[in-house]
Amino acid sequence: MGxxxxxxxxxEDDPETPKQTTARRPPHNYMxxxxxxxxxxxSSSKEKLCEQLYDGVLLNNKKKKxxxxxxxxxxCFMVLARDLAxxxxxxxxxxxxxxxQETSDMEVDVAILQAVCWLEVSGKFxxxxxxxxxxxxxxxxxxxxxxxxxxxxxxxxxVTLPNGKKEECVQSLRRVPRQRWEHIPICKFVMSPxxxxxxxxxxxxxxxNWKSGLVINGVSFRPxxxxx
Numbered sequence: 001m002g003x004x005x006x007x008x009x010x011x012e013d014d015p016e017t018p019k020q021t022t023a024r025r026p027p028h029n030y031m032x033x034x035x036x037x038x039x040x041x042x043s044s045s046k047e048k049l050c051e052q053l054y055d056g057v058l059l060n061n062k063k064k065k066x067x068x069x070x071x072x073x074x075x076c077f078m079v080l081a082r083d084l085a086x087x088x089x090x091x092x093x094x095x096x097x098x099x100x101q102e103t104s105d106m107e108v109d110v111a112i113l114q115a116v117c118w119l120e121v122s123g124k125f126x127x128x129x130x131x132x133x134x135x136x137x138x139x140x141x142x143x144x145x146x147x148x149x150x151x152x153x154x155x156x157x158x159v160t161l162p163n164g165k166k167e168e169c170v171q172s173l174r175r176v177p178r179q180r181w182e183h184i185p186i187c188k189f190v191m192s193p194x195x196x197x198x199x200x201x202x203x204x205x206x207x208x209n210w211k212s213g214l215v216i217n218g219v220s221f222r223p224x225x226x227x228x
Contacts, residue, residue: 024046024047024050025046025073026049026050027053027073027074028074028131028132029075030068032129033075033129034057036059036060036064037057037059038057038058038059038060053066053067053068054068055067056102056103056106058108062080062082062108063083064078064079064080064083065077065080065218071225072223072225074130074134074223075129075130075131076222076223077129077220078217078218078219078220079124079125079218079219079220080108081097081108081109081110081111081216081217082108082109083123083218084121084123084218084219085121086120086216088118092114093114093115094113095114096111096112096114097109097111098110108217110216110217111216112145112213112214112215113148113211113212113213113214113215115212117208117210118208119204119205119211120203121202121203121216122200122201122202123201124198124199125199125221126198127162127191127195127196127197127199127221128196128197130191130221131191132192134190134191135188135189135190135191135223136188136189136190136191136222136223136224137187137188137221137222137224138159138185138186138189138199138201138220139183139185139186139219139220139222140157140183140186140218141181141182141183141217141219142181142182142214142215142216142217143177143179143181143182143215144176144213144214144215145178145179145215146213147212147213148211148213148214149211149212149213150209150211151173151174151211151213152174153172153205153207154171154205155170155171155172155173155203155204156169156170156203156205157169157171157184157187157201157202157203158201158202158204159186159187159200159201160201161187162194162196162198162199163194169186169187173214186201187201188224201219
């Protein structure tokens with residue numbers, strides 16, 4: 001993000017407020033986060049503010065997306081493709097960048113793999129704005145185009161958390177649907193004090209096989225919903 005966000009804007013639930021109305025409130029630390037918004041936010045009423053937060057807000061010149069999970073009222077983020085380090089990402093023979101219409105009033109750039117034999121995509125995210133003591137899931141958000149090929153070889157995902165814990169998983173992208181975004185979970189962690197800091201993550205496949213057709217939207221940080 002453009003700055004670190006202090007945990008100073010938490011709004012506590014009013015115990016006298018009926019439960020069905022408590023979700024219609026700004027979430028943890030929203031004011032500091034919105035300082036990086038690409039467009040002005042209409043905060044003339046709590047209703048208008050919350051609707052914009054539920055729909056999502058672009059930050060840092062379309063490099064990140066911030067939104068609020070309506071059910072849990074907790075912060076969510078996406079590190080968008082433009083904020084990722086993609087090897088050969090600016091070489092038009094290897095990657096193509098196009099504008100994708102996420103909503104009627106939100107456009108973001110996505111990266112389409114043309115052809116590489118060395119696939120490497122990495123990024124980082126500072127966790128300070130995530131909801132405290134909440135379990136978050138990190139996921140790559142991708143799809144494939146119709147002409148994609150050579151995804152039989154699995155790719156490796158790695159994550160290093162602020163507390164120093166490293167996680168690695170190997171997954172095949174062969175079953176990633178075409179023309180529909182898929183969240184590929186790579187890690188879950190609790191937003192505890194020792195996990196305040198920088199998360200790093202990566203996707204790579206260095207087997208030498210030429211690959212094509214993967215489309216990268218970004219990497220999401222979303223709270224894990226309780227299953228009762």
